Amino acid sequence: MPEAGPDPAKVAVFVSGKGTNMAALLYASRLPGAAYEIVLVAANDPEAEALTLASAEGIETFALSHKGMPRADHDAAMEQAAKQAGAQYIVLAGYMRILTEGFVKRWEGRMLNIHPSLLPKYPGLDTHARAIEAGDSHAGTTVHLVTEELDAGEPLGQARVAIWPGDTPDKLASRVRVAEHQLYPRVLSDYVSRGSDPEWLLERVRELALALPQTHERESHGSAGFRVGTVKSGKYFAYFSDQHHGTPHISLLVKCSSMDELEGLVEAQPQAYHKPAYYGASGWIGVILNRPGVDWDNVADWLQRSWRVVAPKSATKLLDAADAF
Known part of the structure; x- marks a missing residue:
């Protein structure tokens, strides 16, 4: 019999909305030989569509509105949920909250995010409009480690997406999103597997x-x-x-x-x-x-x-x- 591979890494995914990247990560995790499994989907919005999808697929969920809560208290609750689920890594997938310094430090090297630009170009918002206005030939997406500085962590992987003549931010965003869904599972798999490389x-x-x-x-x-x-x-x-x-x-x-x-x-x-x-x-x-x-x-x-x-x-x-x- 072939030797069993290492146990899949346990991942918590933080979301705020539809969760299309979360879905891409989830379905990739169910392919044979996957390097990770999703043990929790947590949201700062109890109405987030991603929670419905996760529940339907049998994934544990956690939801807590951030409204009216001190940022540190909300972070602590989200972190506790991840720990209770046994998460070894936290993956941000459309999570629209800036995390506190202490939280980021505790998960240094174990928290990933995806950003819709070819970092270090265009950190922050309006990335597609900025790329078009600059006359760039390509936009794209970057998976990176999360650090205290916004969108400044080490890039782990990128995918380039051509900008068409007459492109609009919405049209470009839809194509970049397809690239995100291909990139994120691949980079996460490679990253959590590096300890056996x-x-x-x-x-x-x-x-x-x-x-x-x-x-x-x-x-x-x-x-x-x-x-x-x-x-x-x-x-x-x-x-x-x-x-x-x-x-x-x-x-x-x-x-x-x-x-x-x-x-x-x-x-x-x-x-x-x-x-x-x-x-x-x-x-x-x-x-x-x-x-x-x-x-x-x-x-x-x-x-x-x-x-x-x-x-x-x-x-x-x-x-x-x-x-x-």
Whole structure:
């Protein structure tokens, strides 16, 4: 039998109106092998049509009018509903509310939005009219991470839509909406799946490892490895392992202080650590990366700790000076 894939990510969708993007996300989530499932549709308008559609499709709903409520209180209620539904991500789909700073910070990296322009062009409102008036050849749509600054988060994907001669904002908007319905499910799927993507995981490890002084990358037995010291005589302090020797893990191999520590961590936290083939016998531990909730600060700590074991004093002095500063 084929191995089961990772569990779908749990997503709450916030809406304010018809919910056509929510519907596109919902129906895409029901295709075979989908990377996410919608566990809640929440609205700031109890009359929003999106709630009717979600209920008909068996999705849990939550509705609370924002009228007369302090913004922070309304955000807290929406957030609580998402948490109770088990959401790991929040997706805004025509949600016409500006969220409070605290809410956005708590969901940093786990909240997405879609905007009807090719950001950074035309943040805010009237995007189609502005694109036409500017004489642009194309308009489009952007899926981006939500940050405190409106429509300024990292773009995750875009779709371009040609502007026709004599176009009107309404006609252009209708075509851009079709593009939105194709783009949003694709980008959301890719984003929530990145934790099992070896290329994405290696890039994160590479960024953290190469930030350490006198560090360079060199392949070892087909795997990316990271060394400290000169290119000629440097010593390895980390390896990136992509399901080698039959293991299901994508992991970072780093040096442990002792075999007792290695065995203790593997026994106590088998979801986070494993004893790698060959390397394990020499005191290297595998920090499992293809799992939910990886703490990248902890990964950075492991890299620095392993680096210090083999780094020359000239390199450790540089790091200590930087830390002191």
